[in-house]
Amino acid sequence: xxxxxxxxxxxxxxxxxxxxxxxxxxxxxxxxxxxxxxxxxxxxxxxxxxxxxxxxxxxxxxxxxxxxxxxxxxxxxxxxxxxxxxxxxxxxxxxxxxxxxxxxxxxxxxxxxxxxxxxxxxxxxxxxxxxxxxxxxxxxxxxxxxxxxxxxxxxxxxxxxxxxxxxxxxxxxxxxxxxxxxxxxxxxxxxxxxxxxxxxxxxxxxx
Amino acid sequence: xxxxxxxxxxxxxxxxxxxxxxxxxxxxxxxxxxxxxxxxxxxxxxxxxxxxxxxxxxxxxxxxxxxxxxxxxxxxxxxxxxxxxxxxxxxxxxxxxxxxxxxxxxxxxxxxxxxxxxxxxxxxxxxxxxxxxxxxxxxxxxxxxxxxxxxxxxxxxxxxxxxxxxxxxxxxxxxxxxxxxxxxxxxxxxxxxxxxxxxxxxxxxxx
Amino acid sequence: xxxxxxxxxxxxxxxxxxxxxxxxxxxxxxxxxxxxxxxxxxxxxxxxxxxxxxxxxxxxxxxxxxxxxxxxxxxxxxxxxxxxxxxxxxxxxxxxxxxxxxxxxxxxxxxxxxxxxxxxxxxxxxxxxxxxxxxxxxxxxxxxxxxxxxxxxxxxxxxxxxxxxxxxxxxxxxxxxxxxxxxxxxxxxxxxxxxxxxxxxxxxxxx
Amino acid sequence: xxxxxxxxxxxxxxxxxxxxxxxxxxxxxxxxxxxxxxxxxxxxxxxxxxxxxxxxxxxxxxxxxxxxxxxxxxxxxxxxxxxxxxxxxxxxxxxxxxxxxxxxxxxxxxxxxxxxxxxxxxxxxxxxxxxxxxxxxxxxxxxxxxxxxxxxxxxxxxxxxxxxxxxxxxxxxxxxxxxxxxxxxxxxxxxxxxxxxxxxxxxxxxx
DNA sequence: CATGAATGAGGTTTCATTCAT
DNA sequence: AATGAATGAAACCTCATTCAT
Numbered sequence: 001x002x003x004x005x006x007x008x009x010x011x012x013x014x015x016x017x018x019x020x021x022x023x024x025x026x027x028x029x030x031x032x033x034x035x036x037x038x039x040x041x042x043x044x045x046x047x048x049x050x051x052x053x054x055x056x057x058x059x060x061x062x063x064x065x066x067x068x069x070x071x072x073x074x075x076x077x078x079x080x081x082x083x084x085x086x087x088x089x090x091x092x093x094x095x096x097x098x099x100x101x102x103x104x105x106x107x108x109x110x111x112x113x114x115x116x117x118x119x120x121x122x123x124x125x126x127x128x129x130x131x132x133x134x135x136x137x138x139x140x141x142x143x144x145x146x147x148x149x150x151x152x153x154x155x156x157x158x159x160x161x162x163x164x165x166x167x168x169x170x171x172x173x174x175x176x177x178x179x180x181x182x183x184x185x186x187x188x189x190x191x192x193x194x195x196x197x198x199x200x201x202x203x204x205x206x207x
Numbered sequence: 208x209x210x211x212x213x214x215x216x217x218x219x220x221x222x223x224x225x226x227x228x229x230x231x232x233x234x235x236x237x238x239x240x241x242x243x244x245x246x247x248x249x250x251x252x253x254x255x256x257x258x259x260x261x262x263x264x265x266x267x268x269x270x271x272x273x274x275x276x277x278x279x280x281x282x283x284x285x286x287x288x289x290x291x292x293x294x295x296x297x298x299x300x301x302x303x304x305x306x307x308x309x310x311x312x313x314x315x316x317x318x319x320x321x322x323x324x325x326x327x328x329x330x331x332x333x334x335x336x337x338x339x340x341x342x343x344x345x346x347x348x349x350x351x352x353x354x355x356x357x358x359x360x361x362x363x364x365x366x367x368x369x370x371x372x373x374x375x376x377x378x379x380x381x382x383x384x385x386x387x388x389x390x391x392x393x394x395x396x397x398x399x400x401x402x403x404x405x406x407x408x409x410x411x412x413x414x
Numbered sequence: 415x416x417x418x419x420x421x422x423x424x425x426x427x428x429x430x431x432x433x434x435x436x437x438x439x440x441x442x443x444x445x446x447x448x449x450x451x452x453x454x455x456x457x458x459x460x461x462x463x464x465x466x467x468x469x470x471x472x473x474x475x476x477x478x479x480x481x482x483x484x485x486x487x488x489x490x491x492x493x494x495x496x497x498x499x500x501x502x503x504x505x506x507x508x509x510x511x512x513x514x515x516x517x518x519x520x521x522x523x524x525x526x527x528x529x530x531x532x533x534x535x536x537x538x539x540x541x542x543x544x545x546x547x548x549x550x551x552x553x554x555x556x557x558x559x560x561x562x563x564x565x566x567x568x569x570x571x572x573x574x575x576x577x578x579x580x581x582x583x584x585x586x587x588x589x590x591x592x593x594x595x596x597x598x599x600x601x602x603x604x605x606x607x608x609x610x611x612x613x614x615x616x617x618x619x620x621x
Numbered sequence: 622x623x624x625x626x627x628x629x630x631x632x633x634x635x636x637x638x639x640x641x642x643x644x645x646x647x648x649x650x651x652x653x654x655x656x657x658x659x660x661x662x663x664x665x666x667x668x669x670x671x672x673x674x675x676x677x678x679x680x681x682x683x684x685x686x687x688x689x690x691x692x693x694x695x696x697x698x699x700x701x702x703x704x705x706x707x708x709x710x711x712x713x714x715x716x717x718x719x720x721x722x723x724x725x726x727x728x729x730x731x732x733x734x735x736x737x738x739x740x741x742x743x744x745x746x747x748x749x750x751x752x753x754x755x756x757x758x759x760x761x762x763x764x765x766x767x768x769x770x771x772x773x774x775x776x777x778x779x780x781x782x783x784x785x786x787x788x789x790x791x792x793x794x795x796x797x798x799x800x801x802x803x804x805x806x807x808x809x810x811x812x813x814x815x816x817x818x819x820x821x822x823x824x825x826x827x828x
Numbered sequence: 829c830a831t832g833a834a835t836g837a838g839g840t841t842t843c844a845t846t847c848a849t
Numbered sequence: 850a851a852t853g854a855a856t857g858a859a860a861c862c863t864c865a866t867t868c869a870t
């Protein structure tokens with residue numbers, strides 16, 4: 001990369017450090033919120049977890065609520081991005097549905113803390129619950145669009161695409177929750193295949 | 208009724224009054240927690256809503272958490288009871304599934320406050336989330352049992368009964384949440400029939 | 415007093431206690447603010463001085479600023495009232511001027527803490543300084559009115575009544591401040607007579 | 622100029638820069654303290670106003686309090702110097718009194734920020750109030766001396782020179798405060814002449 | 829039983845000061 | 850000399866719980 005390009009695209013060292021610190025704080029906060037919830041997740045603990053002083057948190061975020069939002073925003077954005085990418089990478093509807101469920105189950109496995117927050121405290125701030133649906137909406141609608149096309153092409157029976165897509169989201173979310181709560185670790189693939197079979201049986205059914 | 212019987216079965220006036228007061232407090236708390244969440248639902252507001260002094264709350268409950276638990280306990284017990292009764296009242300599996308979803312959708316409509324708590328703050332206390340699954344478990348298992356029988360009798364295809372029952376619960380819960388969040392009031396029956404069709408198409412599918 | 419009258423005029427015990435507690439807090443706050451100023455006068459210290467817990471302060475006042483205002487409001491109201499009464503009690507202009515200065519000097523002596531606040535921190539809140547002039551205005555204007563009449567009647571030379579009244583207030587205030595700061599305690603009457611002579615010499619001057 | 626002289630009288634470039642920077646900071650601090658008061662005038666804002674980093678303030682001053690003192694010290698010293706010069710430049714007592722009041726009113730006009738600090742927050746630091754009287758003392762005493770002489774010469778009636786001088790200072794200060802608070806801009810000369818007439822009438826009075 | 833004033837531990841946030849770069 | 854990110858002590862304020870009446 002040439003100097004000019006570098007000058008335009010590179011971040012200053014300050015910016016890099018600053019973003020890194022923000023990320024550290026968000027990580028620490030996710031851990032603490034997942035452990036204690038929003039109300040019990042206190043600033044002292046987040047600071048300690050992040051390895052900074054309490055005052056430092058306020059250099060990067062205006063309030064505890066802002067930190068909480070930053071955690072959700074970051075993780076939801078990533079989840080949405082992953083989901084959309086995996087959806088688009090698949091051709092057929094069956095593949096898309098599997099992708100939708102699979103990517104979310106996988107990320108829930110890898111990022112249990114975040115899903116525990118989503119699952120259990122999303123309503124602590126009136127902001128969050130409806131915000132969650134917003135983040136979910138775009139992937140669901142893209143799935144709905146694929147359902148609509150498949151129905152037109154006679155690949156599946158005629159269903160309301162959007163409503164159906166939301167049901168798929170419901171099943172996925174429920175499965176994730178059960179996995180998070182369950183003691184025994186069932187294989188992810190098994191759960192994924194089970195819900196896919198259930199859904200596909202409904203969609204491909206010849207009545 | 209004789210004295211002996213009275214001694215065993217009758218409640219003293221004290222008890223009646225006491226239980227009535229407890230119920231009033233639980234009602235007030237439900238309203239407040241639904242409005243503000245657990246952390247923001249403060250004792251002053253519950254007392255005001257219940258029309259008693261704050262100190263009185265502590266005559267009937269040991270702590271704020273106990274009140275919260277009492278709300279959930281009361282409402283979940285009732286929901287479980289209704290669900291089981293309606294399940295048992297139906298003969299066929301299709302009827303049972305419809306009953307399961309319908310009774311829950313209906314009660315969500317009639318008791319929005321409770322479902323809003325369930326929906327958005329169920330994890331405020333570490334206690335709650337797993338407790339919720341426990342209350343849900345018995346109805347789901349009874350539904351699973353019906354699914355198992357129907358499969359044995361060849362009425363539906365062979366599926367894992369318990370897993371399937373949980374999926375039905377997922378779909379029901381998701382539909383309730385969407386209804387609570389949605390601005391426009393869609394007819395309950397339409398939502399219920401849609402999810403029933405989806406589920407039944409899967410179960411009755413001839414592949 | 416009859417029962418009916420008592421019922422109408424008497425305060426409930428609650429109200430009496432409540433007002434007493436408010437007064438205690440205001441007294442404590444005056445002491446602390448006089449000692450430390452507004453910023454350094456911390457709530458813990460006010461609470462300790464008042465002999466109550468910190469939280470109690472917030473049962474009676476919404477914030478530290480409100481307490482501060484309450485101190486000023488209470489004392490200024492009393493000072494204004496005293497000044498007006500003593501002004502009205504005097505017939506001649508000379509007597510009125512003496513009364514104006516005297517009552518303020520006296521109260522400054524008896525209530526040094528309050529005057530120390532007024533003197534030294536009145537601008538900590540943008541609110542206060544102009545508010546002080548408002549409290550002072552009415553007594554000054556009444557004095558001005560007396561000056562105007564005396565001038566009309568030829569008792570004194572013709573002067574701008576309001577401007578002159580403000581000068582009298584300036585002299586009074588300055589004298590009070592010097593007394594508060596000074597180590598040696600000069601007799602109040604001496605200071606009062608001195609300023610009265612100075613003012614009167616000016617007003618009664620035949621040039 | 623020779624080296625030796627230079628060594629004694631000249632400032633090194635370092636010193637010049639350093640003093641210049643100090644002056645910049647003092648200017649910035651005056652602006653901020655006048656706007657917000659001592660407690661609310663925060664170091665961040667002073668640094669921004671001065672166009673330097675916050676840490677730089679501590680290269681030139683040991684603490685916030687030192688900056689505050691430096692502002693007062695600088696401005697009071699200048700005010701005192703001006704006042705003394707103008708007092709000495711006048712021959713007669715009447716001229717000296719006019720000069721005393723006039724120079725202070727003028728400087729208050731030109732340097733409102735400083736006078737606003739003096740007016741409203743002079744007691745924020747226990748240090749300040751008595752310090753203020755100290756700065757004022759010398760001009761007042763010189764005025765008192767002139768009053769004493771005039772009285773001896775029979776130019777005015779016999780009065781306590783020092784007490785009288787303080788009253789003149791009171792009137793001047795009060796007039797300045799009213800001008801700073803007042804919305805409408807009355808001509809400075811009018812206010813000055815009014816207070817001069819009032820004072821002179823008293824001093825020159827033949828009773 | 830009922831009350832609600834009082835409590836004080838514990839939370840969030842601010843900001844003067846330090847110090848590594 | 851200059852910077853400004855980091856610090857953490859200390860402030861304000863809240864609210865679950867207690868207890869004298």
